[in-house]
Amino acid sequence: MISRDRLDAATADLEPPFAVVDLDAFEHNADALVKRADKVPLRVASKSIRCRAMVETALQRREFFGVMAYSLAEAVWLADLGVDDILVGYPTADRAALRDLAASEARAAAITLMVDSSDHLDLVNDAAGAARPDLRVCIDIDASLRVFGAHLGVRRSPLRTPADAERLAAEVAKRSGFRLTGVMFYEAQIAGLPDTSAAVRLVKSRSAAELAARRTRVVDAVRRIAPLDLVNGGGTGSLEVTTADPVVTEVTAGSGLFGPALFDRYRAFRPQPAALFALPVTRRPAARIATLFGGGYPASGPAGRSRLPVPTLPGGLRMLRGEGAGEVQTPVAGTAARDLRVGDRVWLRHAKSGELCERFDTLHLVRGDRIERSVPTYRGEGKAFG
Ligand SMILES: Cc1ncc(COP(=O)(O)O)c(C=O)c1O
Incomplete structure (x- = not known):
């Protein structure tokens, strides 16, 4: 488990703000994912990591086998660096990246594009031209739950039914320059929603049952057209x-x-905090308040308190409702703030995962009470994919 003394000791020579990954916690979390996946191979979502060294660390396990990239430009970059199985999790409209993809047999063999409409196929043809290797494509299917007309889940693909999927699959099969290789269903309303109430848990179980039945029918329909x-x-x-x-x-x-x-x-699992960032205490406006430098790194999604970073060590600190996480200063309150002195550190966690790496060039990888190595984030490699 992470401890303040250990993290402080390991990073004593660093000036905050900086970010760390505790390798023991990361490995514990990887083990837990493998166990929960129950022998089904795991693809690493790079958007949630945004650091090549950490993606590679996950891929060293035999249960992890490939990357889900979030942008085609990222996928091309990773393929050129030797990653050989990359599913781009979202459709692209990046014409330059499509040209780069089509310019190389090796990239085309490694990368699978995501599509959900013939507009995507048209755009690929337009950008990449006809003289190209076959491009692998995966069809994205809406995995949300519909209850009495309400849409519970995220707005992604317009394709929902076996007939919808079959129609686009036939369109892909008919066109030259494409090879249909996959189908994806991302059930955000199950995977991305914390178990905050009985109503949420009910939606999750209803959704799982509905999706299991529909997924089989969709996959059967697509398999009649192409082997997946x-x-x-x-x-x-x-x-x-x-x-x-x-x-x-x-x-x-x-x-x-x-x-x-x-x-x-x-409810079903609790990862250990592995990625944290340290901010220095720069002033003491009141006995139970310490103000930290920086910290205004809200996560994406519907704006609100749940998107703010969470003060983690020492325990018992919270942000002020009226200020949240500030652009340059973040006050934290609580009894633990009494003992904080100017120059001490507070350790926080980001609300989401990979977005932390958009704030820091480097992740310091901590093992026990020392830094094993320091590695660049995507940002540290000069890469900002969006
Ligand atoms: C297509 C897709 N698959 C999987 C995931 C899950 O990622 P994570 O495990 O980081 O929550 C996401 C997250 O948004 C996603 O968009």
Whole structure:
């Protein structure tokens, strides 16, 4: 388990703000994901890591086998660096990256594009031209739950039914320059929603049942048109549910490796905090308040308190409702603040996972009470993919 004394000792020579990954916690979290995936291969969600060294660390395990990239430009970069199985989890409109993809047999063999409409196929053709290797494509299917007309889940693909999927699969099969290789269903309302109430848990179980039945019918329909290499599903929050369906051939997970704060409220599992950042105390406005330098790193998603970083060590600190996490200063309150002195550190966790790496160039990898090595984040490599 992480401890303040140990993290302070390991990083005594660093000036905060800086970010660390506790390798023991990261490895514990990887073990837990493997166990929950129950022998189904795991694909690393790079958006939730945004650091090549940490993606590679996960990929060294035999149960992890490939990357789910979040941008095609990222996928091309990773393929050129030797990653040989990259599913781009979202459709792209990046014409330059499509040209780069089409310019190389090796990239085309490694990368699978995500599509959910013939508009995507048109855009690929337009950008990449006809003289190209076949490009691998995966069809994204809406995995949300519909209850009395309400849409519970995220707004992604317009394709929902076996007939929808079959129609696009036939379109892909008909066009030259494409090879249909996969189908993906991302059940955000199960994987990405903390178990905050009985109503949420009910939605999750209803959704799992509905999706299991629909997924089989969709996959059967697509398989009548093309043999599939992959049926992808899930995320950190849904592994045991997603892998219970035998039709799923692989699951994706990323956040569960870093253990960010949004995962503190899931029932089935609790990752250890592995990625943290340290901020220095710079002033003491009151006896029970210490003000930290920096910290205004809110997570994406519906704005609100759940998106703010969480003061983690010492325990018992909280942000002020009226200020939240500030652009330059973040006051924290609580009894533990009494003992904080100017120059001390407070350790925080990001609400989400990979976005932390958009704030820091380097992750210091801590093992026990020392830094094993320091590695660049995507940002540290000069890469900002969005
Ligand atoms: C397509 C897709 N798959 C999987 C995931 C799960 O990622 P994580 O394990 O980091 O929650 C996400 C997260 O948004 C996603 O968009």
